[in-house]
Amino acid sequence: MIEPAARPRATAAWLLLALLAAAAYLLGLGGQHIPKNGDESVYMHIARLTAGTGQWLPLQSEIEGLARNTKPPLLFWQAMVAGSWGEAWSLWRLRLPSYLYTLASALLVGALAARLVARPGANDAPRPPLQVAALAVLVYLAFFSTYRYSRPYLTSAPETFWMFAPFFAIAWSPARVLGSRLGFPLLAGVALGIACLYKSFALVLPVALALGACYQVAGPRGRGLFVLRRAGFWSDVGRVLLAAIVATALFALWFVVDPAPAEVWREFVVGENAGKFNARESYLGKALAGSGSIWGLIPGYAVNAGLLMPVVVGLLFAAWRARSGADASERVLWLWLLVLLLVFMLPSQRSARYLVAAMPALAVLMVLHWPRIARGWFIATLLMALLATLFALNVALGVQALEPSAGGYSAGLWLWLLAMAAACVAGLVKDGWTRPVAALISAAFYVAFAWVTAPLEGPAGRYDDAVIERLRGEAVMVPSNFNGDFERYQFLLPGARIEHYFAAQPVDFDGLPALLAGHRFVIVQRRVGQPPCADERAEACRVVAARWDIRSRQTNAEIRASLLRAPQDFWFAREYLVERLAAAEGRP
Structure with a gap:
C-alpha cells in the first residue's frame, strides 16, 4: 500500500x-x-x-x-x-x-x-x-x-x-x-x-x-x-x-x-x-x-x-x-x-x-x-515477457548479421533489452514490483520492436532518391502474394507505374526470365545469398539497386527454425530491382 x-x-x-x-x-x-x-x-x-x-x-x-x-x-x-x-x-x-x-x-x-x-x-x-x-x-x-x-x-x-x-x-x-x-x-x-x-x-x-x-x-x-x-x-x-x-x-x-x-x-x-x-x-x-x-x-x-x-x-x-x-x-x-x-x-x-x-x-x-488478481497470473506474464525479450534480441542479432548497413544499432537497444530482462526478473522475485512491471512490460516490448526494425525503415530497407527519380513514370513489375500487397510499392517507389505479378512465396519465384521478356524493370526477391542475374544466359539482366525486406508467408517449419537458429535465414529477404540487359546496354 x-x-x-x-x-x-x-x-x-x-x-x-x-x-x-x-x-x-x-x-x-x-x-x-x-x-x-x-x-x-x-x-x-x-x-x-x-x-x-x-x-x-x-x-x-x-x-x-x-x-x-x-x-x-x-x-x-x-x-x-x-x-x-x-x-x-x-x-x-x-x-x-x-x-x-x-x-x-x-x-x-x-x-x-x-x-x-x-x-x-x-x-x-x-x-x-x-x-x-x-x-x-x-x-x-x-x-x-x-x-x-x-x-x-x-x-x-x-x-x-x-x-x-x-x-x-x-x-x-x-x-x-x-x-x-x-x-x-x-x-x-x-x-x-x-x-x-x-x-x-x-x-x-x-x-x-x-x-x-x-x-x-x-x-x-x-x-x-x-x-x-x-x-x-x-x-x-x-x-x-x-x-x-x-x-x-x-x-x-x-x-x-x-x-x-x-x-x-x-x-x-x-x-x-x-x-x-x-x-x-x-x-x-x-x-x-x-x-x-x-x-x-x-x-x-x-x-x-x-x-x-x-x-x-x-x-x-x-x-x-x-x-x-x-x-x-x-x-x-x-x-x-x-x-x-x-x-x-x-x-x-x-x-x-x-x-x-x-x-x-x-x-x-x-x-x-x-x-x-492472484500474483501468479502476473508472474506468468513476466515469464512470457522474458521470452519475448529474447525473441527481440534474436531478431536484432539477425538484422545485425545481414550486412553492416542493415544493422548498426546503438548501445541503447542492447541496454533497453537488458533493462527489460532485468525488470522481469525483479518482478519475479520482488512481490511489490510484480504488478507494475507486468503493466509496463508490453509497452517496453513495443518500443523494442520498433527499435529492432528501425534499420529496415532506413536506407537499408529503401531505394535511394536517385533510383526513385530514375523510375518516375516507368513501369515496374513488383511481386505480390496477397490481395493488394503490391500497393506498398506506391510508398517505396512514388511516381513509378506499379504493375504486379503473383508470387505465392516471392523468394522462391523462378519466373524472372519470362517477366524480363516483356518488362524492362522488375523487382524480385531472393533468399539471402541468392542474387538474380548471376546466370546471364538464363537471366539477361543487371541489378540496379537492392534493399532488405521482411519476408512474409513463411512456412510453419521456417518459423520454428527461426526461433532456434539464425533468423536472418528465415525472416528476411534481399529485394533486387533489375533491368533487362538489352535495355541496360542501350543506356549511356
Whole structure:
C-alpha cells in the first residue's frame, strides 16, 4: 500500500508512464513493417484510386476478383482527407487518424476506470483515481490487439471507439442514461451508425442485443422474473429499436449517395456480409472443429491481450469470486464482452480480431480487479515477457548479421533489452514490483520492436532518391502474394507505374526470365545469398539497386527454425530491382 505522502509522486509517475506508452505508439507509425493486417494495402489501394477521381463516390479498385465496395465509404473518405486527396500520400498521414482514435478510446478507458474505482465500497483498499486511470490506459495500450489493429489504416480503431461509446456512457451512470427517453437512444444510434459506416451494418446486431441486456440488468426499472411482464420492458425495447433504426438509417445513406447502389448491394451486402455464412461448407462442422471453430474464438479476449493473456484468465477467477459485489456499471461491461463473443460465434468466419471492439471494456474490468488478481497470473506474464525479450534480441542479432548497413544499432537497444530482462526478473522475485512491471512490460516490448526494425525503415530497407527519380513514370513489375500487397510499392517507389505479378512465396519465384521478356524493370526477391542475374544466359539482366525486406508467408517449419537458429535465414529477404540487359546496354 502506498503511503499518503507518496501518492502524488506515484500518481505523477504513472501518468507520465501512460503518456510515454501513448508516445511509443508513434514509433514506426509511418513504416513498412509495423504489425498489421494484410488488408491494409487493399484499403489504401481503393482510397488512392478513389481520391484520384476527385469524387467521393463511387469507390474505385483495379484488383481483379476483389469487390470495390469491400468496406463502407467512411473508412476511405478518412484516408482521402488525411492524404489531402493524394497530394500528401504517406503511411504516416494515412495511419494518424487510427492513432488518434486509439488515444480517444484510451481516454474513455482511463476516465471510466477512475470514476468506477472512486465509488463507495469499490476498493478493498483506497486507490487514487488518477493513478487507476493511468494504469487503465497502460493496460489498454498494452493489449497486442490494440497495438496491431488500432495503429494501421484499418477499421478497428474507429469502430472500437464508436461501439464502446454507448457502453461507456451507460457504465458511467446506468440509472440516468438508461432512464433517458430519447436523448441516449438517439445518440447511441448515431454512434453506432458511424461505426457501421466504417465497418458494416452487421454491427447493429451485437450492439442492439447488448443494449437490450443492459436495460434488463442495469436499467432504473429493475429486473423481473418474467421479463416480458417487467415494468417498462416494452418501452425499453422501443428505445433499443430506436437506436438500431437510427444506426441503420445512417448506414443506408450510402445507398442514397452512391451512384451505383445495386453494386453496393451485390458486392458489400451479399458478397462481403452474407458471404460470412458459407453455405458450401458444413456449418456445424466448421463451428465445432478447426481454426475457425467456436472453441478457437472463446479464448479470443485472452489472445488479444498479448503478454497480458494470463492476467485475463486471472481476471475471470477474481471476478467470479467477487461476483456478489458487482454493481450495475460492472455488469454492463461484462454484458458487452459476453454479447459480442456470442454474436460473432454465429458466422462461419470467426476470428479474435472481431472481438477488438470490447477490449476497452476488458481493460476497465482488469483494472477494477487488479489487486484481487492472484500474483501468479502476473508472474506468468513476466515469464512470457522474458521470452519475448529474447525473441527481440534474436531478431536484432539477425538484422545485425545481414550486412553492416542493415544493422548498426546503438548501445541503447542492447541496454533497453537488458533493462527489460532485468525488470522481469525483479518482478519475479520482488512481490511489490510484480504488478507494475507486468503493466509496463508490453509497452517496453513495443518500443523494442520498433527499435529492432528501425534499420529496415532506413536506407537499408529503401531505394535511394536517385533510383526513385530514375523510375518516375516507368513501369515496374513488383511481386505480390496477397490481395493488394503490391500497393506498398506506391510508398517505396512514388511516381513509378506499379504493375504486379503473383508470387505465392516471392523468394522462391523462378519466373524472372519470362517477366524480363516483356518488362524492362522488375523487382524480385531472393533468399539471402541468392542474387538474380548471376546466370546471364538464363537471366539477361543487371541489378540496379537492392534493399532488405521482411519476408512474409513463411512456412510453419521456417518459423520454428527461426526461433532456434539464425533468423536472418528465415525472416528476411534481399529485394533486387533489375533491368533487362538489352535495355541496360542501350543506356549511356
